[in-house]
Amino acid sequence: MAQDRRAALTAVLAAAVLLALAPGPLSAQITLKSPKWTELSPQEREVLAPLAPDWDALDAQRKTKWRGIAQRYPTMKPDEQARIQEQMRPWAHLTPDERRKAREQYKSIAKLPPEQKSDVKQKWEQYQSLPPEQKRELAARPSNGKIPAPTAAPPANKPAGATGQR
Numbered sequence: 001m002a003q004d005r006r007a008a009l010t011a012v013l014a015a016a017v018l019l020a021l022a023p024g025p026l027s028a029q030i031t032l033k034s035p036k037w038t039e040l041s042p043q044e045r046e047v048l049a050p051l052a053p054d055w056d057a058l059d060a061q062r063k064t065k066w067r068g069i070a071q072r073y074p075t076m077k078p079d080e081q082a083r084i085q086e087q088m089r090p091w092a093h094l095t096p097d098e099r100r101k102a103r104e105q106y107k108s109i110a111k112l113p114p115e116q117k118s119d120v121k122q123k124w125e126q127y128q129s130l131p132p133e134q135k136r137e138l139a140a141r142p143s144n145g146k147i148p149a150p151t152a153a154p155p156a157n158k159p160a161g162a163t164g165q166r
Helices: 002-021 042-047 049-057 060-075 078-092 096-110 114-128 132-140
Strands: none
Touching: 042 049, 042 060, 049 078, 060 078
């Protein structure tokens, strides 16, 4: 009786292995359609033009994301459309590693408490107001993972006699 069970179990395991290894619908993976640049609609190509040089190298998931943006684009307000176009151009010129780092940084900022997000936003606005040459200097410095305080920001005025100690 134990031998019959063992034989039955062996047969079931063998069938499971064969099904798992067999080509066909049981083992086929679902793949997303990954259209080439030339297969996009004229409207999609117009919206996604900054991505044209890199489009065919993008993975299917990224293409799906960008196509979704292109499809929603006509329903966006003009300022949203401008922001998308503005952000797409520099993004298209980043290396895959730079994009990965940017995504990681975005995710870490998104997890911050509101007051820290506000600080990051303020520092970003200060950075944006810097002259281009100062931005280049900051970009050339090695990063410690933190957003540096801009050097052009005016120092905080301390009341006379303030020592910072209590």
